[in-house]
Amino acid sequence: MTPDKQPWHSHLAADLPAALVVFLVALPLCLGIALASGAPLLSGLFAGFVGGLVVGALSGSSVSVSGPAAGLTVVVAAGITELGAYSVFILAVVLAGALQLGFGLLRAGTVAHFVPVSVVHGMLAAIGCILVLKQIPHALGYDLDFEGDESFATEGGGNTFSDILAAVQNADLGAFIIFVAALTALLVWQKVGKKLVGSWMPPALVAVLVGAATNVIFKHYAPDLHLTDATHLVAIPDLSGLYGILFALPFPDFSRLGDPVVWRIAATIAVIASVESLLSIGASDKLDPFHRITPTDRELKAQGAGNIVSGLLGGLPVTAVIVRSSANIDAGARTRMSAVLHGVLLLLSVLVLAPILNHIPLSALAAVLIIMGLKLASLRVFHEQFQRGKAQFVPFCVTLAAILLTDLLVGVAIGVLVGIYFVIRSNFKSAIVVAHEGDEYLIRFAKDVSFLNKPSLLRAFSAIPNGSTVLIDGTRAQFIDHDIVDAIDDFLVSARARNITVELRRSATSLNVHFKQEAAA
Structure with missing residues (x-):
């Protein structure tokens, strides 16, 4: 019997530590994506806990985690500008959720099954490479780029590689030492931690605690190395209790319900969010150690419900996100309770945990994300794809390169076209x-x-x-x-x-x- 067929509480020993890891990964990503979108910082956190609590509860996936996605930052930023007010934009988010419910009822989820396996593996490897490359500047204390960025081109005409070069030239010694301390703690705990305390203290949490403790030590014994600038630390806005949260973000402006521009932006969000969710679900199913298959139409309905709730609360649009999902799987999650609990933790971070969490250095989190990226893009993955022959290896490599140089959706589309070419070629020959x-x-x-x-x-x-x-x-x-x-x-x-x-x-x-x-x- 697979874990999802058993009582929800029977796997808490695995799901709760996994939820902690996903929470630590999701927290800076939610804030970073909101910042890059030109939306209020809290909108990212609201979308994060809705992705956990609502989508996590309704989804048929046991391991996928939803929240705000980097792939929608351009759409969100352009939508807010075009509509002229954030309250109108979140109306578009609500409508996008309603459209996704319609997609699910029309059984549009079957589209996910037409993506070749080689392309899915290429997408996972590309995400792994992006995690490693994008976290190198944060590991060096060069935090100009927002957490969660996946695009090759960056502001000011630069790109991923030019940012790494700039980070090397402008490295912050304190941040780098914290990164090394967190990375060392993570690797050591992976070897000995489970034998000492079991799975209740995941390596990622140990890495973050060691990183934060190192910065505290710097404060008392090496002030020159101490990270005080908020750009180097997690930065959650501090609110005055539940009342402050309820009124921290605007409500949707339903007076613009008949505006065709609102509907156009809603349709764009619905399509992109649905495609990204289906791709992420397919990739998550490949990583799931129990090889469970997610019902895609149910996933579209869950995502639709999530976006309706997120929009009503003033949050960003949500999708299933492969970075958080892979962190969840790698941390040993067994059921969707880990996604739900990570949403609870994100909600608590807004309510009461901000003063504590704001001491976490981004360079410590970079150690966690880099290790995760190396697992997704390991040499073993490349070797396995190579062993499967040219018809699998070429689409895999093309997808990987295309995502690195463009973005997720464009890269996958190119990979699918190459995969179709090899299918036609194979049928043609045989x-x-x-x-x-x-x-x-x-x-x-x-x-x-x-x-x-x-x-x-x-x-x-x-x-x-x-x-x-x-x-x-x-x-x-x-x-x-x-x-x-x-x-x-x-x-x-x-x-x-x-x-x-x-x-x-x-x-x-x-x-x-x-x-x-x-x-x-």
Whole structure:
């Protein structure tokens, strides 16, 4: 019996530590994505706990985690600017959620099953590479780029690699020492921690605690190394209790409900959020150690409900997010309770934990994310894909490179196109088998034969010497395209003049194919 079929509390020993890890990963990402979107910082945290509490409870996935996504930052920033007010934008978020509910009812989730496995693995490896590359500047205390950024191009005409170079040239020694301390603690605890205390103290939490403690030590014994600038630390806005939270963000402006611009932006959010969620769900299912399959239509409905609630509370749009999901799986989550509990922790961070969490250095979190990235993009992954042959390895590499140089959706689209090319190429090559012994030739249709196979069939016909005997065997074909029929008809005519004897064999399922020159056999 898989864990999700058992009582929800039976796996708390695994789900609670996993929730802590996901919370630590999600916290700076929620804030960073809100900052990059030009939205209030709290909107990211609201979207984060809605993604955990609402989507986590309704989703059919046992390991996926939802929240604000970096892939929507451009859409959010442009939408807020175009609509002129954040209250109007969150109306678009509510409407986007309603559209996603419609997608789920129309069973649009099946789209996810058309993404080749090689592309999914390429996406995971690309996310891993992005995590490593994007966290190097944070590890060095160069925190100009927001946490959660996945784009290759950066502000000021730079890119991921130029940011790394700038970080090396402007490294903060204190931040780097904290990174090294956190990374060392994480690696050591991975080796000995489970033997000492079991799974209740996950390595990621140990890394963050060591990083924060190191910065406290610097405060008392090495003030020059102490990180005091808020740009180097987690920065949660401090609110005055529940009342302050309820009125911290505006409510949707329903007076603009009939505005076509609002609906256009809502449709854009709904489509992008749905595609990203389905891609993330597919990738999460591949990483799930129990190999559970998520019902995609139910996921779209859960995401729709999440966006309706997030928009009503003033939060950013939510999607399933592969970074948080992979952190959840890597931390040992067994059921969706880990996603729900991470949402509870995000809510508590807004209510009461801000003064404590604001002492966490971003360089300590960078150690956690870099290790996670290295696992997603390990050499073993590349070796496995290489062993599967060119038809798998090329789409894998193209997807990885395309995502690194563009963004997730564009990269996956390019990868899918390359994958489709290899599928067509494989079918094209294997549909027609040509063999001969002496002057006896066999042309066998090994599977369905379409117009794409016509050039190779014509080449085979032209290579047959005069005076030969040819057997055209279609018994294994369920379908023979009319273009192929015409090519065979033409060959039957020319065979007479070339003294070629032709025999035709057809399957019972292809009796509807009538060769005009069958008498020539």
